[in-house]
Amino acid sequence: MKFDTILPGEPMFDMAIADGQASYRFSGHETFACRYAWLPKAYRAIAADPGIFFDEDAAMVELGIGKNMVRSLRFWVDAMGIARPAADRTHTITELGHTIFGAEGCDPFLEDTRTLWLLHWNLSSAVTPGLFAWHYLLGAWPYAEFSRSEALAAFLRQSQRLGYSHSSVTLSQHLDVFLHTYQSARSSRVGIEDSLDGPLVELRLLQQTGERRGEAGRREPVYAFRKEPKPEISNDLFAYAVLDYWDRVASGEKTLLVRNILSAPGAPGQSFKLPEDDVRARLEALSRDRRYGLTYRPSAIQGLLTRDTNQKASARAIYKNEAILNG
Incomplete structure (x- = not known):
């Protein structure tokens, strides 16, 4: 059965995560996917000052990024398991953070594909709470392909089913962050910081397989996950x-x-x-x-x-x- 033959709210589709996690994160990334340089910067900043992310003005100066990006980076540091926030408004660097980025870190510049798969694992398997787009598209999407409009329509139904009241704007931004995490977003029309792809693009996990016409009559990309043996995962x-x-x-x-x-x-x-x-x-x-x-x-x-x-x-x-x- 093709996607466009399933009516909104049909049980076959909406049962996909009915028994899933109790709560999900839909925001906190401030619409920014994680950049290559961000995690090493964050590690060094937290190692020098564990409270840096709780002083946004100081973090902006130290990291050289804007306030919304500071908040986004704080989100990704936690989501990827590099550091954890504590009750005293500080961050504690995790064992993973030290292993990758420490003085004798094994991959401080994120050059090893195994490191990237490990960070991806943390994002896609998190349960406290999970990232909705990752949990749903990677774990519960029942079809081989999806377009942005199909995924967004599903997000709206699933969000309502789970008792949330997120706007279409919030869900759209969350979906775009997922896409930009795994798909190149380079463009000559954006600033240098925004033009840099994130590290997980290198995994080639999400690929554009073609185009098709959406409900609005516009052609849009069709995506599929690269489901094949991956020897780089040891x-x-x-x-x-x-x-x-x-x-x-x-x-x-x-x-x-x-x-x-x-x-x-x-x-x-x-x-x-x-x-x-x-x-x-x-x-x-x-x-x-x-x-x-x-x-x-x-x-x-x-x-x-x-x-x-x-x-x-x-x-x-x-x-x-x-x-x-x-x-």
Whole structure:
């Protein structure tokens, strides 16, 4: 069934995230996607003054960006897991932030694709609360392609279904930030700061596949996620994502259905847009490596993954000991 044959509010479409997270973030990015230079700047600024982002005038001078961009950067620092705000109006840099950007950081200039996939994982799998566009388009969109007008119409329906009262302007801006995070926004008509693409554009995760005519009669781009094996996502990084997801959604369980890892919103299969065969092959590889404490039991119907809690394998242990960004 094609998108344009589904009526607004039809259950097949709106049930996509009915059982999803309790709350979502639709704003806070001030309509700016994260820029390449922002995260290193933010790390250095917070390391020097943990309260810098709670003094916007000082942050504007220190970072060399406008007030709205300061607020946007504060949003992205938190959303990508580089630093966390504290009750005393300061930021605490996370282990991830130090590992990437510290004095002996493994990738202070964001040159390693694994780092970018890890930042993408933090955005697409966050649950406290999640970013709506990421959760919905990456985890619950039921079609192979989408146009901006189709996605925006769905955003409006889902926002209302979840009890929000966001305006079409807010939802439109949120959608555009998602698109600009993964699609180049370079233009000769904008200023130098605005012309710089964000780091996640390099992942080539979201691609324009063509054009079609929208409801207003105008032709608009059609997008699709690059769903294919991605060897740049190492098995260590994939294992980290699997165990991180497990800790978030079923920390007390010893078993997890493979279909959850494949297709649940915020799961590795959906967040990384990996085909089923690739996910299963990766799980087989992880099962053969005793470091991870995982046993994969394949099945034509669904399959099962078992976690050996006695081995104390965890996302944090893999991150610290297996050097997923240094291997």
